[in-house]
Ligand SMILES: Nc1ccn([C@@H]2O[C@H](COP(=O)(O)OP(=O)(O)OP(=O)(O)O)[C@@H](O)[C@H]2O)c(=O)n1
């Protein structure tokens with residue numbers, strides 16, 4: 674069944690319904706400008722840049738679907754790709770679930786990509802799709818860590834926290850998006866797995882909870898998530914360098 678569905682088309686679901694509290698006051702994060710263009714538009718273009726992606730489903734803030742539709746209409750996007758907008762939920766996983774339920778039956782492979790990762794290169798997108806099409810039911814791009822990581826006993830904010838363990842860094846990876854899935858597998862995870870607790874911060878974590886294997890492929894430094902104000906400074910710098918290199 675999976676092999677059969679994976680022969681189908683590839684869609685990208687972009688959860689974009691978050692507020693961006695950690696970025697500070699302002700418009701919903703996905704709608705904030707990066708290089709003069711909403712972050713969401715960068716993310717949509719990043720998915721549609723892959724020739725394998727034939728449908729992009731944007732999950733908009735709950736009451737923001739009309740605004741997001743207008744935004745997509747107002748920006749140039751590849752014509753070979755179809756675009757759909759659906760309203761999101763209170764959590765990232767509710768939003769992703771809403772996007773998945775909107776997929777037509779012809780979709781065999783699905784990517785889930787944060788609107789907050791506007792600069793992911795198309796080679797990373799294609800590598801994830803290729804790994805799913807080669808038979809992996811769940812694929813995540815990830816990077817090794819530059820910092821040592823400590824596990825702590827979380828305490829009150831501002832107070833010293835006791836260290837519990839120092840995990841072996843060589844075995845750790847920082848996970849990015851787009852994450853790629855056999856569509857039936859991810860839908861099953863979203864329909865059956867609890868959306869809180871360990872493994873609920875990303876879609877691959879939910880698939881892990883099904884007992885289904887997940888594999889990692891190399892991520893990319895420019896696929897970082899715009900979470901805090903410093904990330905926006907970095908994103909502007911990366912975009913400016915790209916534009917200078919492209920000569921416009
Ligand atoms: N209810 C939600 C919450 C998050 N997201 C999306 O999930 C992605 C990753 O989440 P994150 O970076 O945490 O975004 P926010 O939730 O907006 O950030 P914050 O936690 O700082 O408010 C973002 O593209 C965000 O729009 C979503 O679609 N629906």
Ligand SMILES: C[C@](O)(CO)[C@H](O)COP(=O)(O)O
Nearest residue numbers: 765787848849850874875876
């Ligand atoms: C999905 C994700 O981007 C993988 O790193 C991450 O788990 C999202 O976490 P957030 O706290 O909801 O931004």
